[in-house]
Amino acid sequence: MRLLDRCRIERAxxxxxxxxxxxxxxxxxxxxxxLRANMLASAEExxxxxxxxxxxxxxxxxxxxxxxxxxxxxxRPNWVRGVTWALAVEIVLLAAIFAGMNGYTSALDAARASxxxxxxxLGPLGPQYTETRSLGQFxxxxxxxxxxxxxxxxxxxxxxxxxxxxxxxxxPALRRQ
Amino acid sequence: xxxLLLLRLLADAESYGYQIVQRLRDAGLPEISEGTVYPAxxxxxxxxxxxxxxxxxxxxxxxxxxxLSPAGYLALGDGHVAWQGLVDVVDGLFALPVPAEPAPxxxx
Numbered sequence: 386m387r388l389l390d391r392c393r394i395e396r397a398x399x400x401x402x403x404x405x406x407x408x409x410x411x412x413x414x415x416x417x418x419x420l421r422a423n424m425l426a427s428a429e430e431x432x433x434x435x436x437x438x439x440x441x442x443x444x445x446x447x448x449x450x451x452x453x454x455x456x457x458x459x460x461r462p463n464w465v466r467g468v469t470w471a472l473a474v475e476i477v478l479l480a481a482i483f484a485g486m487n488g489y490t491s492a493l494d495a496a497r498a499s500x501x502x503x504x505x506x507l508g509p510l511g512p513q514y515t516e517t518r519s520l521g522q523f524x525x526x527x528x529x530x531x532x533x534x535x536x537x538x539x540x541x542x543x544x545x546x547x548x549x550x551x552x553x554x555x556x557p558a559l560r561r562q
Numbered sequence: 563x564x565x566l567l568l569l570r571l572l573a574d575a576e577s578y579g580y581q582i583v584q585r586l587r588d589a590g591l592p593e594i595s596e597g598t599v600y601p602a603x604x605x606x607x608x609x610x611x612x613x614x615x616x617x618x619x620x621x622x623x624x625x626x627x628x629x630l631s632p633a634g635y636l637a638l639g640d641g642h643v644a645w646q647g648l649v650d651v652v653d654g655l656f657a658l659p660v661p662a663e664p665a666p667x668x669x670x
Contacts, residue, residue, distance in 0.1 A: 416604070418623060423580040423596065425622040441597030449601025453608055 386425075390433030394424045397437045404447030407463050408454055409554055416450055462553045471546050482506050486514050490523065497521030510538045564602050565611075566641040569634055572612060578625040579603060603628060611637050 398421050405413055427436035440446055455462075489504050499521055504514045512530040516523065571577065571585050579600050586594050606612045611634035616624040630638065 415626075419579060419626045420600065422619070422623045422625045423578065423600065426578070426580040426619075426625070427583075427596065429621065439596050441595040443597075446597035446601065449597065450604055453601045453605035456605075456608070 386428065386433070390428060393433040393437055394421065394428060397424065397440060397443060400443045401447045401450070404444055405450050407451065412454065462550065467546065467550055467553075471542065475542070482511065489514065490516060490526075493518060494523070507538070509534055510541055563645070564598065565606060566638070566645060568599070568602060568606060569611065569630060569638040569641065572628055572630050573635070573638060576627045576629040578617075578627050582628070606634070609633075 398417050401420060402413060402417050405416060408416070424433075424436050424440070427439065431439070485506050486504070489502075493502060493516060499518050502516045502518070504516075505511060506514075511534065512528050514526065514528055516526045518524050567586065567589075568582065571582055571589075577585065580596065582603070583594065583596050583599050586599065603612070607614055607628070610631055612628045613631050614626050614628050617627050619625050
């Protein structure tokens with residue numbers, strides 16, 4: 386087979402693979418391999434260009450694979466939706482932390498506290514808020530976020546994201562059972 | 563209907579995707595698209611009506627051959643009965659002569 390023909394087939398496989406990005410990785414690989422084998426068989430008879438044409442619109446083919454895999458499961462697992470949710474959770478978490486800092490300062494004000502006070506709402510995974518006070522008045526503050534904590538918090542977020550994503554993907558299989 | 567045809571063809575012989583498309587074309591569906599058949603096979607496999615195995619090919623990568631599962635045979639039987647019922651209804655209607663004019667409305 387000519388290199389150009391092979392490229393035509395690989396391009397079609399790649400386009401379909403891009404559209405089915407929400408499927409589990411192993412299933413995507415199976416589809417790629419099967420599609421490639423079928424297209425090579427077709428190209429042997431009618432040529433690569435015609436083999437690609439006979440697939441029809443590649444996006445429609447990919448949607449067909451998604452429909453076949455997910456059936457009537459709604460909402461379907463979706464990377465964009467997953468990342469959007471992760472960002473939303475992060476924003477809400479940060480807003481809650483800042484609200485907590487504000488409340489912490491208010492509590493120290495109410496107590497007319499003096500000295501240095503630390504507050505770490507997420508323990509070692511989050512920032513440490515330090516407030517300095519003298520004569521019962523606010524004097525200054527610092528927010529520390531060291532590199533290890535940053536990595537650990539990203540790791541925990543990724544872990545939660547992966548576990549939630551895997552659970553979500555298991556829903557179609559569980560429903561089928 | 564396509565699922566029923568696929569089950570029927572696979573009941574005859576274990577086949578891989580492109581081969582099934584060829585068999586459908588030979589059976590009288592020359593315009594059928596691979597893009598329609600491949601997802602339909604994926605759906606039947608998900609529904610466990612067909613099973614698949616990889617068979618090495620001398621002319622390229624391994625091909626995925628499909629065959630009916632026990633559930634597939636049941637679905638084929640049920641589907642055939644349902645299809646035959648539909649055919650009987652349609653045949654019954656088309657067996658009547660077509661009047662030159664539709665009848666006027668009856669009742670209130």
